[in-house]
Amino acid sequence: MTRKSGVALWRQIADQIRQAVSAGTLGADGRLPPEMVLSERFGVNRHTLRSAIAALVQEGVLRAEQGRGTFVESRQKLSYPISARTRFSTGLRSQTRDRRSILLAHAVEQASQRVAEGLGLAEGAPVVRLETLSEADERPVSRATSWFDAERFPGYAEAYAETGSITLGFQSYGIEDYFRKSTLVSARHADAADLADLKLSAGAIVLVAVAVNVDTQGLPIQYAETRFVADRVELSVSTEAQ
Amino acid sequence: MTRKSGVALWRQIADQIRQAVSAGTLGADGRLPPEMVLSERFGVNRHTLRSAIAALVQEGVLRAEQGRGTFVESRQKLSYPISARTRFSTGLRSQTRDRRSILLAHAVEQASQRVAEGLGLAEGAPVVRLETLSEADERPVSRATSWFDAERFPGYAEAYAETGSITLGFQSYGIEDYFRKSTLVSARHADAADLADLKLSAGAIVLVAVAVNVDTQGLPIQYAETRFVADRVELSVSTEAQ
DNA sequence: TATAATTTGTTCGTATGTATT
């Protein structure tokens, strides 16, 4: 194993273990092999391997018990559906008990070129911006920034704050139904803000979904950029029966 | 900025710059501020900043010219459509001139539980495995592992090698049309094999798409796991008009 | 054209973190 890549050896090993565990090629029975075995398998010193395990214990991926062994903390990935009927609030309801969204901040601002394009507005048009955080089982899952046309939805932030839901927020403006038009999915390292909001450690990955929702007439009503914690979430695209 | 996180300072800075550039908050005019300015802005020594820039130059994100400055190499992301009619070969045709797929290896093996489930076969049933690499403009874009029912498609690897296309390979078995049934999208750090095949540097991210294709009767005919270079690819999900 | 200013590239030295033995 080489160093010099800018990533310490213990973190490289930690990443490999995290991945092998999630792929099921390591600790499939819930238990990791002894440190000596692992250190030989990865070709590193036991000290280095222990640093990696310590980091994963800190992250909540593993649990080490003196004299017994190291165990996998079961953490199934949340599967987030993406379809024409995608709703941010309903997608994960069945998979987790305690799920909630938190409104971190909101403001009225001028639409950037990107936002204006997504909402079909002129650049600089007034838009409402919502910053929200979603948690499942007491742990952060996603961090979203949404924009709405401020002329059509004045005070949308308040409507959202009262109802606690995007869908219910729209209902107070007479919108009974809406559809997901498009979703662009990419992935990148979490930035400083994401690291703080989503309580991640350096080097963590976020899945980024840029989505446009439209009303029944096909007019854009929401432009959103959601950052999902890649370790905890997968996106499920169903394309059958069209 | 802290060290000791297991990720070198220069790499943290590199990640920040890469992201700021792609977000347009840095080098929007195609030119980066001088090293002295950047090193002060990020609160690091000029050496450290230069290491970060060197890594991004190596990656192809930036270009440095002595005496002139450091410039942004425009590299638009390839947008890969995901829909019921998704074809691996046709998706990117319009966005790039030189695109090709390379068959790295193939074998007949016994279906693992995961593969068997995807193809609707019994665990241990014989399957054909294809290892392929896709390039666009001389650079690796994706690395895929595909499985096919060996009883229904004996010698599929040869059919693929001759035609150079999944779609044409199916045609030699009388399958004129097929559909993408489902796609699971996740993201992770590239593993050692991905780093080598996709010519990436440590810490790089891959978008993983696990897909099932079905024939017109709805029977699974292909189970595939594709790793896309996250820096170069975004997945585009269209969900309108259902 | 000549010179100064700007900007990237290189070379010292020193201190600390990381990994192995």
Place this chain on the structure above:
DNA sequence: AAATACATACGAACAAATTAT
């Protein structure tokens, strides 16, 4: 626990290429 080797980070100065005056 200690010794050793390498990678990372900072500081200062100088060299080389380009641009502005």
